[in-house]
Amino acid sequence: MSAAETPDPGAGAAVTPAAREALVVPVTAEEAPATEACPGCGAVLVVVPGLASHHAGASPSCSGLFDVTVRGLRDEAAADVQTAGVLQVATDAYEAQHLLPGRPAAAAARLCLWVARGLDPVRPPEHTGRLADAVPRTLPVPDRWTTTVADVAADLDVVDLPSLVRSWAEAVWADWSGAHEELCAAVDATQVVPK
Numbered sequence: 135m136s137a138a139e140t141p142d143p144g145a146g147a148a149v150t151p152a153a154r155e156a157l158v159v160p161v162t163a164e165e166a167p168a169t170e171a172c173p174g175c176g177a178v179l180v181v182v183p184g185l186a187s188h189h190a191g192a193s194p195s196c197s198g199l200f201d202v203t204v205r206g207l208r209d210e211a212a213a214d215v216q217t218a219g220v221l222q223v224a225t226d227a228y229e230a231q232h233l234l235p236g237r238p239a240a241a242a243a244r245l246c247l248w249v250a251r252g253l254d255p256v257r258p259p260e261h262t263g264r265l266a267d268a269v270p271r272t273l274p275v276p277d278r279w280t281t282t283v284a285d286v287a288a289d290l291d292v293v294d295l296p297s298l299v300r301s302w303a304e305a306v307w308a309d310w311s312g313a314h315e316e317l318c319a320a321v322d323a324t325q326v327v328p329k
């Protein structure tokens with residue numbers, strides 16, 4: 135059965151033709167919106183013409199979705215340390231999924247702090263550079279991801295963002311399990327963890 139033969143919902147149904155058209159799954163390739171898989175996290179998202187990526191290693195749609203998802207956090211981070219902490223964890227989770235080849239996985243190492251060590255993500259920024267120097271550049275990058283920004287965005291209506299970011303960071307950290315030892319060793323080498 136083609137879309138044109140889909141039974142009409144009836145005169146009493148509160149579905150406008152336009153809304154119904156948006157709900158109908160396109161039946162031909164010409165009608166389907168173009169999608170692309172993010173080279174970093176693998177999220178398959180609709181291509182938005184003219185949209186440029188703001189994040190190296192991410193597709194334009196993926197980086198755009200991240201920007202939209204954390205926009206509220208960015209707006210409030212300067213005035214609220216808890217919000218700034220959530221933004222830091224979200225940024226590290228995202229960056230740990232969009233690592234360019236040969237670059238240090240400093241964001242993944244910071245997830246050791248926030249997830250494995252349970253530190254408060256509101257940290258002095260000066261340790262960041264030292265961490266990048268301490269992380270090996272040849273770590274095994276995960277080839278699959280349990281949770282992406284697309285999953286986070288999809289659940290925003292039913293779960294609060296701080297909880298989603300926490301779950302996302304934990305999932306990304308778990309995905310990096312092949313390098314946990316090296317990442318946490320880099321954290322220890324920078325001596326940013328209070329003894």
Ligand SMILES: [Zn+2]
Binds near residue numbers: 176177196232
């Ligand atoms: Zn991505």
